[in-house]
Amino acid sequence: MAKDKDPKTIREIEQIFAPIKPLMTNTEAYYESSRCLFCYNAPCTLACPASIDVPLFIRQINNGNLTGAAKTIYLSNYLGNTCGKVCPTEVLCEGACVYTKMNIKSLDIGRLQNFATNTAILAKKKFFKIPGFNGKSVAVIGAGPAGISCACQLRTAGYTVDIYEARNNPSGLALHGVAPYKITNLEALMEVEFLREQVGFTVYYNKRIENQEDIKNLEKNYAAVFLGIGLGSSAKIKIEGEDKTNCIGATEFIEQIKTKPIEQPVAKKVIVLGGGNTAIDAASECARLGAEKVILVYRRSEKEMKAYYFEYDQAKVAGVVGMFNAAPVEIVGLSAVEGVRFIRTDTVNGKLITIPGSEFVIDCDLVIKATGQLKQTRMLENIPGLTVNETGKIIIDPATGQTTNPRYFAGGDAVNGGAEVVNAAAEGKMAADGIHAYLSKLN
Template identity: 60%
Template sequence: MGYEVDVFEAKAQPSGLTVYGVAPYKITNEETLAEMAYLQAQFGYNVHFNSPINSREELAGLEDKYDAIFLGIGLGKTNELGLAGEDKINCTGAVEFIAELRQHHHQVAVGRKVIVLGGGNTAMDAASESARLGAENVVLAYRRGKEEMGAYDFEYDLAKGVGVKGLFNVAPVEIMGNGYVAGVKFIRTETKDGKVSEIAGSEFVEPCDMVIKATGQAKQTDFLSLIPGLKVDGKGRIVADAHTGQTSNPKYFASGDAWNGGAEVVNAAAEAKLTARGIHAYLSK
């Protein structure tokens, strides 16, 4: 639409999750970066790499310099579970594991037996990649039944196709081991009327030497609290107009995971196009 655009990117490469967060067997860095280079050549926006915005002072500087600010910050690190032993060596978050994979693919070491905690598409990615990297056993552990997983059926089929086993109706209680991960203590669960309850006295330990937590990503509420008048909902998602992407601070607009709470790359792209039109309407006034 003819505007001058500056992108402030915290990392060294563009495109967020498609370079840092999608499993390598789905898309390569080369494909993603080629598309980013094509877009930049077409539209001529400026990208400032290794340029995180972390403070109120930095935001104030942007507010003074720019007519509108778009928040495409997505989500943050893997949620902490609050489990005993979560800090043991070889217990990692799925988002961090896949980011490491995308940057240093064949140099990433996995355990001989890996337990992946979670039932979403990211859990499937972590499990599939662990198997592809040479783990002898990969167990996907989920606190509900198989039919209640958030992952798409074809994602689970892909994981099973490379040897991943499912362990359902179990909730992690503790990460076992002395310094290093040696297993996960689980308790069996049951689902009644949509609610998960634990079965007393059903604890057991599943040995392993690596745990990957695919338990969702934290919202970036600390950063969002630095923006005056910006509303977030009870789940930490940015509140924005459904038709324009404009937030409660009229200079700020949003879309993608920071707004919808976590969806697909195509959702973020479609929402961002809608929001670009919202910014155009705002500036046209």
């Protein structure tokens, strides 16, 4: 499948995936921060799931107090640097900025956030006071954004925190999922290390918690457990031919690109099935890596796509072509993928219908399925009294993160079904406060 224009070196990969939000220079940061109107009841802060005091950190940058700016950010959001890079700021803080109401470009809040936090990470600044051991230990399952954020907040209340992580690296999907032109692997890992060094949690890697014995051991050794396990593998679409070679789930495909970019030359003609942000990312990454044709096919109309409009626009610029109102019915080919058979669809009285006799085949040599991720229900069945809803999301008290088994708390994708890094970070932090309140009452 290798093509002449496939990238062959790490340098070429870095150029293909150059950051879409590059680090500001001092002059840029000074100029940009000077534009802030320091609004009362700042809409940017209200729109931030982590409630960062945006005008305050922008003013600190403008005054040259970068350490203070980074501290303001980190006291609200442990993943301040990652979020500055990967947050969909266009629909959060920047989308709410008052300038947008005046048809003026909003403040570049994400990049200002990166500017301050990057400086703090490189200088190994310390922002958190860690008290002595309070006598209780908490286990965290999963070293993704939710687990890391929960662990940091628990450490500031004096708990010993051990994180059990199935993979050999922290950061979860911020490392394995988020597009490389938003954040590099090194950047994602550096922030976790910056936090670990100053707050002092322990991570046990390659340690998947999977059966009743693992759960019993945790219950024996820890006063409470936080579930930050995220979601599972890509969902099947349940059509004929899905098991053919070169038909792959989007999260698995993106993980390969992020961990083995050179070993994995992208196909010539790619079909991506789905209309969410993951579908857009997979398509965009294929186009950037040199696929000759990348068609994103969604079974509903363009305006019904769940993906952010600005992400779809960026994908089109990268060369992705959208096709709408077409549902896959079969992956065709002998043992490997040769194409996809589709049927045309329409929405009638709010219901999606297929149009008889409208089937057609598009040739391709790679199919990427991006129609959602499974939930980790099998693992969760090992926890007595824990309830999930009909779609497999863990049920929690939204004010504390406590599950229906009082010793277990949860947050992030496993609870919200798949949102953003900033939601997982905010939910992990809230659950840590819930754990602290619960364990304090047991004294």
